[in-house]
Amino acid sequence: MKELIEKLVNAYGPSGFEDDVREVIRQEVEPYGEVSVDALGSLIVHKRGDGKGRKVMVAAHMDEIGVMVTHVTKEGFLRFTNIGGVYPHTLMGGRVQFAGGAVGVIHSERLEERGKVHALDKHFIDVGAGSREESPVRVGDAAAFYGPFRQQGERYIAKSMDDRIGCAVAIAALQQQEATPHDVYFVFSVQEEVGTRGAQAAANAIEPEIGIALDVTTTGDTPGARAMAVELGKGPAIKVKDVGMIAHSGLVQLMRQRAEEAGIPHQMEVLEGGSTDARSIQIAGAGSAAGTISIPCRYVHSQSEIVDANDAQNSVKLLLEILANPIDL
Amino acid sequence: MNELLQKLTEATGVAGEEKEVRLLLRDLIADHVDEWRVDPMGNLIARKAGSGDGVLRILVDAHMDEVGMMVTAVDSDGTLRFEAVGGLHPPALLGKVVQVGAKRLPGVIGARPIHLLDAAQRNKVVKLSDMRIDIGAQKKEEAERKVSIGDRATFLTSYEESGRVALGKAFDNRAGCAVLVELLQGEPFPFDLYAVFSVQEEVGLRGAQTAAFGIRPDAALVLECTPAYDLPNERDVGSNVALGRGPSLYVMDAGTIQDPRLVSHIMRTAEEQSIPYQIRQPGGGGTNTAAIQRAGGAVPAATLATPARYLHAPTAMINLDDFGHVRRLAEATLRKLDASILQR
Numbered sequence: 203m204k205e206l207i208e209k210l211v212n213a214y215g216p217s218g219f220e221d222d223v224r225e226v227i228r229q230e231v232e233p234y235g236e237v238s239v240d241a242l243g244s245l246i247v248h249k250r251g252d253g254k255g256r257k258v259m260v261a262a263h264m265d266e267i268g269v270m271v272t273h274v275t276k277e278g279f280l281r282f283t284n285i286g287g288v289y290p291h292t293l294m295g296g297r298v299q300f301a302g303g304a305v306g307v308i309h310s311e312r313l314e315e316r317g318k319v320h321a322l323d324k325h326f327i328d329v330g331a332g333s334r335e336e337s338p339v340r341v342g343d344a345a346a347f348y349g350p351f352r353q354q355g356e357r358y359i360a361k362s363m364d365d366r367i368g369c370a371v372a373i374a375a376l377q378q379q380e381a382t383p384h385d386v387y388f389v390f391s392v393q394e395e396v397g398t399r400g401a402q403a404a405a406n407a408i409e410p411e412i413g414i415a416l417d418v419t420t421t422g423d424t425p426g427a428r429a430m431a432v433e434l435g436k437g438p439a440i441k442v443k444d445v446g447m448i449a450h451s452g453l454v455q456l457m458r459q460r461a462e463e464a465g466i467p468h469q470m471e472v473l474e475g476g477s478t479d480a481r482s483i484q485i486a487g488a489g490s491a492a493g494t495i496s497i498p499c500r501y502v503h504s505q506s507e508i509v510d511a512n513d514a515q516n517s518v519k520l521l522l523e524i525l526a527n528p529i530d531l
Numbered sequence: 532m533n534e535l536l537q538k539l540t541e542a543t544g545v546a547g548e549e550k551e552v553r554l555l556l557r558d559l560i561a562d563h564v565d566e567w568r569v570d571p572m573g574n575l576i577a578r579k580a581g582s583g584d585g586v587l588r589i590l591v592d593a594h595m596d597e598v599g600m601m602v603t604a605v606d607s608d609g610t611l612r613f614e615a616v617g618g619l620h621p622p623a624l625l626g627k628v629v630q631v632g633a634k635r636l637p638g639v640i641g642a643r644p645i646h647l648l649d650a651a652q653r654n655k656v657v658k659l660s661d662m663r664i665d666i667g668a669q670k671k672e673e674a675e676r677k678v679s680i681g682d683r684a685t686f687l688t689s690y691e692e693s694g695r696v697a698l699g700k701a702f703d704n705r706a707g708c709a710v711l712v713e714l715l716q717g718e719p720f721p722f723d724l725y726a727v728f729s730v731q732e733e734v735g736l737r738g739a740q741t742a743a744f745g746i747r748p749d750a751a752l753v754l755e756c757t758p759a760y761d762l763p764n765e766r767d768v769g770s771n772v773a774l775g776r777g778p779s780l781y782v783m784d785a786g787t788i789q790d791p792r793l794v795s796h797i798m799r800t801a802e803e804q805s806i807p808y809q810i811r812q813p814g815g816g817g818t819n820t821a822a823i824q825r826a827g828g829a830v831p832a833a834t835l836a837t838p839a840r841y842l843h844a845p846t847a848m849i850n851l852d853d854f855g856h857v858r859r860l861a862e863a864t865l866r867k868l869d870a871s872i873l874q875r
Contacts, residue, residue: 217788218791219791224875240828240829241828241829241831242824270813270814272812272814273812283783283814285783285788341810342780342782342783342794399824399825400829403827403829407827407828407829
């Protein structure tokens with residue numbers, strides 16, 4: 203999976219501008235089902251079942267957090283706003299990359315108190331322009347964070363593991379899956395980071411009975427972290443609840459049972475900040491039984507997110523077990 | 532004098548009570564469309580059949596409601612308590628003339644005169660709950676004969692022009708309605724155009740949501756009026772949009788990332804036609820585009836707006852050249868819209 207993950211995280215795709223990621227994924231999935239792209243830009247791969255199973259939507263989002271230029275100063279510096287959850291303490295000294303290739307350095311106005319970071323509106327991006335006229339970008343241009351892929355032991359480090367790792371899991375499952383009784387729609391969704399918008403539209407069109415999101419979750423295993431019983435390397439996390447969704451208890455039960463039967467390491471997740479596409483899928487149309495398989499990830503929404511290779515592999519296995527067997531809730 | 536803008540902005544249509552505006556719009560468009568109807572929410576939906584060259588179904592939206600007030604209680608002294616309907620800034624209200632109910636009963640949002648304010652009171656913001664509408668009734672019974680709880684009130688502001696600017700209330704979004712009326716009054720488009728004069732935008736994009744769900748268009752254009760903040764400020768943080776610099780084009784707001792293909796199509800069209808435009812500062816705010824974009828299985832959508840100063844207050848100001856350019860840019864954008872732009 204390493205090459206696939208590397209290709210995915212290196213692609214450019216802030217929310218609303220997922221075209222590059224979609225092309226990478228399209229090439230991987232084209233032989234494995236009927237491929238379509240919906241009006242918002244989500245890529246949908248339909249793999250037909252034998253008619254005896256359920257209608258299942260599996261969602262992983264293609265988009266990543268980023269920034270958008272709101273103003274170019276006379277001196278050529280860029281003021282910007284957030285695309286999705288961008289936090290000031292992760293920014294200073296970091297870099298962003300624009301669709302056209304320009305790279306910018308993020309800094310902030312002078313800190314009066316060293317222990318306190320400024321709000322977003324006192325940060326700026328330096329693209330090396332000497333004036334407004336020289337700036338290679340303009341108001342309304344989006345940028346993604348810059349954080350190239352590295353492998354270190356069993357760990358993968360990069361920007362946008364949230365949620366390219368979910369995309370990688372979905373792609374690997376699609377490629378490895380043999381017969382399934384279920385009618386499965388793999389949705390590579392857009393605009394998750396700005397409010398799970400792509401999955402909402404896709405679910406409205408697909409009307410699934412079962413919805414499973416593949417996304418990252420935070421961990422409680424770093425110094426001074428918020429207490430949370432999810433650790434890196436301990437297997438996929440089966441989500442019970444997050445801020446936007448209470449997972450269908452029957453589906454949680456089934457995920458757990460499949461993991462236990464197949465001897466797949468796993469952990470249970472209760473997330474106290476954030477949500478996933480499953481939130482939208484659960485309440486789209488007349489509703490569905492929804493849940494999430496989470497890939498544990500450290501430093502989510504920073505420019506260096508870390509996941510574990512075995513967690514990714516085991517997430518693929520768990521998804522395959524779920525899809526290969528009946529889903530009776 | 533732009534009579535269309537005058538008629539539309541002087542009509543009353545606080546969110547949820549848009550009938551007067553709806554009837555006015557219906558009479559303006561009825562002879563120029565193939566069919567029209569009013570849906571259960573109160574949206575006026577019209578279809579202008581295409582010339583047959585295009586395969587698309589395009590929705591063009593302009594909301595007809597405006598922000599205003601609703602009477603919530605009558606006090607013993609005959610004055611009216613009220614709530615805001617949509618986003619109103621209390622300091623903009625004191626001392627303003629309003630019209631209450633379908634009969635347009637005049638009243639004033641009372642303010643204690645400066646003579647009777649002590650030093651501390653002069654610097655204090657008066658809360659909306661401490662304000663009253665005074666219709667000149669002597670006591671409760673007299674007021675109750677004239678108004679009912681639930682009556683809407685809106686500002687009483689006449690439309691004026693001065694040079695290239697126009698002053699009036701409710702440019703948000705009668706400016707958008709006026710553009711849509713003029714589009715419908717013109718020649719047919721290559722495709723079927725579904726015009727939606729929507730209700731209840733100011734209280735949560737409610738009308739557009741149901742209208743778009745019913746129409747299921749291939750793409751949508753939302754015509755709006757967006758706040759301009761272009762007065763001098765101390766830091767170089769830039770204006771969001773400025774009066775007189777052309778139509779305002781959205782890229783991202785609090786509720787949407789606009790369809791990038793439509794956004795570039797509009798920019799390209801503006802450049803080809805030498806129509807000025809400005810990109811609205813991305814960030815906050817929201818329009819019906821958010822509701823339409825995610826209706827059903829999703830709709831590619833973009834927004835084009837006339838900039839206005841002092842929105843959601845008794846008197847706003849637009850530039851008439853901006854307004855004309857929005858109309859021209861909307862028309863050119865739509866005429867050049869074809870399926871290839873929406874392919875992926």
